[in-house]
Amino acid sequence: MHFIVxxxxxxxxxxxxxxxxxxxxxxxxYTYANIRGAGMISDKLVGGLLQTxxxxxxxxxxxxxxxxxxxxxxMMAHAxxxxxxxxxxxxxxxxxxxxxRFFDKTPHGKKISVRIGxxxxxxxxxxxxxxxxxxxxDKVNYPDYYERCLELLAANGVMVVDNVLWSGRVLDPQxxxxxxxxxxxxxxxxxxxxxxxxxxxxxxLNVIRRR
Ligand SMILES: C[S@@+](CC[C@H](N)C(=O)[O-])C[C@H]1O[C@@H](n2cnc3c(N)ncnc32)[C@H](O)[C@@H]1O
Numbered sequence: 001m002h003f004i005v006x007x008x009x010x011x012x013x014x015x016x017x018x019x020x021x022x023x024x025x026x027x028x029x030y031t032y033a034n035i036r037g038a039g040m041i042s043d044k045l046v047g048g049l050l051q052t053x054x055x056x057x058x059x060x061x062x063x064x065x066x067x068x069x070x071x072x073x074x075m076m077a078h079a080x081x082x083x084x085x086x087x088x089x090x091x092x093x094x095x096x097x098x099x100x101r102f103f104d105k106t107p108h109g110k111k112i113s114v115r116i117g118x119x120x121x122x123x124x125x126x127x128x129x130x131x132x133x134x135x136x137x138d139k140v141n142y143p144d145y146y147e148r149c150l151e152l153l154a155a156n157g158v159m160v161v162d163n164v165l166w167s168g169r170v171l172d173p174q175x176x177x178x179x180x181x182x183x184x185x186x187x188x189x190x191x192x193x194x195x196x197x198x199x200x201x202x203x204x205l206n207v208i209r210r211r
Contacts, residue, residue: 004165004200014044024074027102031069035098040068042136042162045201047075050134053158053207054079059131063152064088065119065145066136066162070099070112076134077108086112087126089119089137120144128152136162139177142184150193150210158209161188165204 003010020028024047032038042050053059054076060083062076067090077086090096096114103109115122119137123145133149135142142161153159164170166181173182188196188208196208 003202004168004204005202010045010202017044017048020044020047021078021106023102023106024071024078026105027069027071027074030102031071035069042072042075043202046162046205047072049201049205050076050132050160051079053160054084054132057131057156057158059157060084061128061130061132061154062086063126063128063130063133063149064136065123065134065149066090066138067092067095067099067114068136069095070102072134072136073099073112074103074106074108076132077103077111078106080108080111084111087115087130088112089115089117089122091116091118091137120148123148123152126152129154129157131157133157133159134162135159139163139166140180142180143187146184146188153210155210158207161206161208163203164198164206165200167203170204 031041064073067073067088073086073088093116096116103112120141130152131154133153135145149159164181164185169178170182173179188206194208195211196206199205
């Protein structure tokens with residue numbers, strides 16, 4: 001992933017943000033050492049912002065699209081109250097086995113349940129409402145994820161979409177992924193149902209709430 005802000009500035013921001021809980025540091029190290037595509041991990045800055053949104057809004061029920069090795073799910077679980085829940089969707093059955101090894105190391109892991117399958121199909125069976133929704137799965141489906149997730153979002157909920165700058169490729173979209181992300185950004189900014197702010201943190205985060 002090509003960072004939007006210079007890598008040394010991103011590192012400075014990371015170094016000057018609160019440290020990760022040890023289990024998340026361990027999960028991050030495991031991911032970078034063992035998993036192809038480790039750069040997909042949302043990491044401390046995005047995870048820390050998700051935690052702050054959870055604290056600030058008093059969120060209790062979280063939906064995530066894109067579990068991967070479980071980093072963002074476990075970050076959010078750490079910020080949730082005892083009775084909070086994270087429902088995380090991924091298409092890869094291995095993702096659950098991998099993540100569960102780390103979830104089992106902390107009491108917060110019990111808050112996380114995983115749904116395996118194509119996220120669009122999983123979303124059909126969910127009823128919500130969710131207080132925070134984090135979209136971080138395959139990019140080509142982003143516009144469809146947005147529409148369905150808006151239906152599942154609680155009245156005062158917040159939706160966060162990752163990778164919305166897509167290493168800058170949204171400026172000149174070529175591939176299907178580029179086009180899907182650019183189309184979503186355009187749709188959200190013009191959508192009278194929501195208010196959004198597109199942040200230039202890491203690969204770009206769109207923070208969306210209902211009007
Ligand atoms: C960017 S990673 C998620 C990163 C994770 N949120 C984190 O911070 O560590 C994207 C994940 O989406 C999953 N994925 C890809 N296509 C999917 C689909 N159609 N439905 C559900 N998950 C999908 C991949 O298996 C991958 O684990």
